[in-house]
Amino acid sequence: MTKATSTPDTASAGGSRAKSALLTTALIFPSGLWYLALLVAPLAIITVFSFGVRAPNGGYQPAFTFDNYLHLLTQPERMAPFFTSLYMAIGGTLGCLFVGLPLAYFIATRAGKRKSTLILMLVIPFWTSFLIRTYSWLIILGKDNLGGVIANLIGQPDFRILGTPWAVLLGLVYGYLPLMVFPMYVTLERMDRSLVEASKDLGAGRWATFRQVTLPITLPGLVTGSILVFIPMMGEYVIPQILGYGRTFLMGNALVDAFIQTRNWPFGSAMAVLLIVVMLFTVSLYVWFVNRGRTVREVSVL
Amino acid sequence: MAESLEDILRRVAQNRVPRRSFLAAAGLLGTGAAIAACSGATSTASATASALASAAASQAPSVAPSVAASASAVASETASASAAAPSFTYPPVGDVEKQLFMYNWSDYINPKNIDKYKAKFGVEKFQYDTFANNEELIAKLQAGATGYDIIGPTGEYVPALRDGGYIQPLDKSRIPNWSFNAAFQDTLWDPTNDWLMPKDFGTTGILYRSKFVTEPVTSWQQFSDLIKGKYSGKVVFVDSMGDVMVMPLKLIGKSLNSVEKADLDQVRTMLLDLAPHILALDSDTYQDKLSGDKPEALLCLGWTGPLALMRKDPKSADIKYVVPSEGTLYWLDVWCMVTGAPNPNASYAFLNFIEEPDIQGDETNYTGYGTPNDTAKQYVDPTLLNDPAVFPPADVMKNLEGAVDTSSNQQRIDIWQEFKSKIGG
Numbered sequence: 001m002t003k004a005t006s007t008p009d010t011a012s013a014g015g016s017r018a019k020s021a022l023l024t025t026a027l028i029f030p031s032g033l034w035y036l037a038l039l040v041a042p043l044a045i046i047t048v049f050s051f052g053v054r055a056p057n058g059g060y061q062p063a064f065t066f067d068n069y070l071h072l073l074t075q076p077e078r079m080a081p082f083f084t085s086l087y088m089a090i091g092g093t094l095g096c097l098f099v100g101l102p103l104a105y106f107i108a109t110r111a112g113k114r115k116s117t118l119i120l121m122l123v124i125p126f127w128t129s130f131l132i133r134t135y136s137w138l139i140i141l142g143k144d145n146l147g148g149v150i151a152n153l154i155g156q157p158d159f160r161i162l163g164t165p166w167a168v169l170l171g172l173v174y175g176y177l178p179l180m181v182f183p184m185y186v187t188l189e190r191m192d193r194s195l196v197e198a199s200k201d202l203g204a205g206r207w208a209t210f211r212q213v214t215l216p217i218t219l220p221g222l223v224t225g226s227i228l229v230f231i232p233m234m235g236e237y238v239i240p241q242i243l244g245y246g247r248t249f250l251m252g253n254a255l256v257d258a259f260i261q262t263r264n265w266p267f268g269s270a271m272a273v274l275l276i277v278v279m280l281f282t283v284s285l286y287v288w289f290v291n292r293g294r295t296v297r298e299v300s301v302l
Numbered sequence: 303m304a305e306s307l308e309d310i311l312r313r314v315a316q317n318r319v320p321r322r323s324f325l326a327a328a329g330l331l332g333t334g335a336a337i338a339a340c341s342g343a344t345s346t347a348s349a350t351a352s353a354l355a356s357a358a359a360s361q362a363p364s365v366a367p368s369v370a371a372s373a374s375a376v377a378s379e380t381a382s383a384s385a386a387a388p389s390f391t392y393p394p395v396g397d398v399e400k401q402l403f404m405y406n407w408s409d410y411i412n413p414k415n416i417d418k419y420k421a422k423f424g425v426e427k428f429q430y431d432t433f434a435n436n437e438e439l440i441a442k443l444q445a446g447a448t449g450y451d452i453i454g455p456t457g458e459y460v461p462a463l464r465d466g467g468y469i470q471p472l473d474k475s476r477i478p479n480w481s482f483n484a485a486f487q488d489t490l491w492d493p494t495n496d497w498l499m500p501k502d503f504g505t506t507g508i509l510y511r512s513k514f515v516t517e518p519v520t521s522w523q524q525f526s527d528l529i530k531g532k533y534s535g536k537v538v539f540v541d542s543m544g545d546v547m548v549m550p551l552k553l554i555g556k557s558l559n560s561v562e563k564a565d566l567d568q569v570r571t572m573l574l575d576l577a578p579h580i581l582a583l584d585s586d587t588y589q590d591k592l593s594g595d596k597p598e599a600l601l602c603l604g605w606t607g608p609l610a611l612m613r614k615d616p617k618s619a620d621i622k623y624v625v626p627s628e629g630t631l632y633w634l635d636v637w638c639m640v641t642g643a644p645n646p647n648a649s650y651a652f653l654n655f656i657e658e659p660d661i662q663g664d665e666t667n668y669t670g671y672g673t674p675n676d677t678a679k680q681y682v683d684p685t686l687l688n689d690p691a692v693f694p695p696a697d698v699m700k701n702l703e704g705a706v707d708t709s710s711n712q713q714r715i716d717i718w719q720e721f722k723s724k725i726g727g
Binding site: 054056057058059071075077078080081084138143158160163241242245246247249253254257258259260261262263264 | 435437440444461462465466535541542543580581582583584586587590596598707709710712714715716718719720722723725
């Protein structure tokens with residue numbers, strides 16, 4: 001912003017630059033404060049806590065020890081929830097992608113006048129408590145409804161959906177789908193339709209057009225959406241608790257146990273830090289992978 | 303036939319004291335416990351307003367600094383006016399304040415008794431904030447929440463509250479109605495009876511649907527055999543480490559508070575052995591899994607909380623609760639007074655009032671949990687009084703053991719986490 005307005009040939013420009021810098025600072029200040037107070041500070045506290053020890057009656061007592069991390073890393077059963085979370089979050093992200101992409105594409109390109117109605121329908125569920133929406137899946141998937149119907153169809157009375165990892169996966173996809181759809185919708189809506197027509201004119205089939213035109217254009221929204229859904233899924237704890245009957249034990253659930261059932265804040269903090277590291281690593285890898293593929297394709301287009 | 307969402311939500315919300323449950327309170331009952339400081343300020347504001355309306359009225363000394371000036375003015379006025387005002391002098395010192403701030407489990411006091419208390423002592427504001435588990439209570443006090451008068455923790459957390467300096471000793475001379483069954487006096491949490499006043503008690507045991515489970519279920523051993531045998535996959539455990547570990551420890555004849563490595567090694571083997579047979583770990587909605595005419599779960603390691611509602615429903619009236627013969631855990635919820643309680647006279651008035659036999663009897667009729675006060679039993683609904691699940695007979699009582707806080711033991715939590723990871727298969 002400052003660069004755009006600064007023209008260093010007159011005296012008044014210098015004044016306006018200072019003014020502009022001041023304005024920039026003033027505008028950034030609230031968000032900077034927000035970032036500092038709600039992101040950097042808690043992160044710092046968690047990191048400091050993770051090197052502490054549990055106070056005799058629970059909570060945090062200052063110390064400097066690596067015991068929390070060592071205990072976590074040397075016990076395979078304490079690492080198990082990390083991997084379960086990772087698999088479920090990846091599965092959930094892919095699920096959101098497969099459901100979300102066609103949906104976003106349809107709303108952006110085919111819905112016409114119904115566009116805003118459809119967008120509204122996607123948003124309305126968000127007005128209800130997340131917990132109540134998850135509880136309602138208990139009924140939909142329960143043995144009186146879908147679960148029972150499928151059990152009857154396949155003739156296995158003990159078949160159930162609830163309490164399986166599939167129920168958790170379904171809950172994850174349902175719960176986070178809009179976060180995936182909106183970024184993709186925005187990029188798809190801005191897409192120049194003539195590019196698709198051009199592709200067809202040049203003899204590309206539907207699949208080739210999708211792969212070489214639509215998908216690369218959607219990619220920024222797709223990446224944003226994936227990250228938006230992946231990160232909260234890694235920390236999810238309500239869905240496995242309700243739809244998974246506590247049988248799918250994710251990182252979020254292990255964290256709750258550390259803070260609630262044993263009041264061991266330092267150990268819980270160590271888990272949280274490790275979770276952040278795992279997410280940072282996964283997301284960076286993902287972004288690197290996506291960008292790498294993109295450069296190659298651009299080169300091939302050239 | 304199909305259960306409606308409303309039914310489930312209503313029951314989740316109505317679950318009297320969803321003991322140690324986290325979800326229900328977090329989302330449905332609302333954790334919106336207003337900070338006492340905040341409510342203190344508003345109530346003082348209204349108090350000041352009423353003081354303006356009738357200058358002669360006796361006013362509670364205010365604690366909120368924002369109105370300190372006007373409050374001290376009112377307070378000095380009170381000194382001269384108190385003789386003319388209706389007197390609620392309570393043994394042995396001081397006027398009863400106009401307000402009381404309580405932090406307790408949800409739905410844990412009969413609302414009628416609150417009204418009676420307010421009317422009797424001229425208390426205008428009865429602030430009732432709720433927590434979902436003891437940890438939430440401790441965390442809030444550790445974070446520096448002040449302004450509460452009375453809290454309702456579970457006995458095993460009282461030593462931690464005492465050591466942290468969060469509660470003050472009770473002056474029993476100001477609670478003349480103090481009269482409790484010997485089983486609830488000189489407890490391991492408070493050997494001198496100075497810090498806690500017993501409120502309600504209950505046990506951890508076995509719930510089962512007798513229409514479907516026709517085998518005898520009277521012991522942990524039978525329960526364990528049935529889980530691994532005929533009723534595999536039809537069992538719910540509450541999601542609480544301390545309660546689940548009772549079963550294996552009692553099966554090997556040890557204290558449920560054991561932190562001996564050898565004992566816990568055995569516990570680990572036994573729990574991992576049971577893990578594949580368990581349908582759910584659930585403290586919030588386990589009642590739903592046991593309910594209906596085709597229940598998902600037939601057996602449950604849980605608490606007495608769901609009994610009352612399940613018995614009312616003809617479809618699930620066959621629910622039975624057993625205190626296992628090897629012995630089990632009993633919990634005791636208690637009253638404690640917070641350090642620096644702003645309304646000590648109103649607090650003592652309440653603590654004494656709630657132990658009036660008829661009032662205490664109505665408490666039991668409302669909460670459905672056993673009262674430790676024997677003088678109240680004559681006012682308790684006979685069906686509740688004769689229910690061995692609520693008031694276990696003497697020979698069962700002697701097998702009960704109170705829990706101490708063992709959450710600092712690393713091996714226990716490691717076993718618990720491994721158990722949870724193995725349940726999914």
